[in-house]
Amino acid sequence: MCGIAGWAGEVGGDRKALERMCDAIVHRGPDDSGELFLPGKVALGFRRLSIIDLETGGQPIAAEEGGVHLTCNGEIYNFRQLRSRLQARGHGFRSHSDSEVIVHLYEERGTGCVDELQGMFAIALWDERAERLFLARDRLGVKPLYWAPVGDGILYASEPGAILASGLLDPQPDPRALLDYLTLQYVPPPRTGFAGIHKLAPGETLVHERGETRIERYWQLDFSKKDAVPEE
Helix, strand or coil, X not given: CCEEEEEECCCCCCHHHHHHHHHCCCCCCECEEEEEXXXXXXXXXXXXXXXXXXXXXXXXXXXXXXXXXXXXXXXXCCHHHXXXXXXXXXXXXXXXXXXXXXXXXXXHHHHHHHHHCCEEEEEEEEECCCCEEEEEECCCCCCCCEEEEECCEXXXXXXXXXXXXXXXXXXXXXXXXXXXXXXXXXXXCCCCCECCCXXXXXXXXXXXXXXXXXXXXXXXXXXXXXXXXXXX
């Protein structure tokens, strides 16, 4: 378990705000930390629980020529197959981390890279050339990911508490979320317990680019196919 937190756009945050956000999720990743901070553009924060590639697996991970920066909470199960294929096409790797394959896949496929990932993950990727923040959550929602619009940008984090720790959003309850919880015993996405903080649903991606935010579903369970199994 690791933790990610940060923002894109002009949200009024500084390095201290990013530090507070990462401190709020230190329990998710006590082993290491990293950040990318570009004032007025983006902040990527990372707290690491070291499991794969203990020596060179720090994050954020950058592409060979820069321009693409990634933080990822989770594990990519098919990273070895993806890595071999990407290396055969000329991509160079600096680590043995499973997360690094996402950077190179994004270079080839853009936001469609998630279609090839098998695993559990919450991704925050910054495309410097497009000035695009790309968030993605795994198909079944094993790894959590929350976001909140603030100013001309958005905040994001692995937990709502990290968003609130930024000091850039006033904590207010969401009465509708309370009703959902009392009715269903959980709060369905996109709502959370807090007004203004949204939960990215399983199988969804979010793109924040030049002040605009859009959410798309890249996968959902298909119930239409039935196995032809005899009743007996």
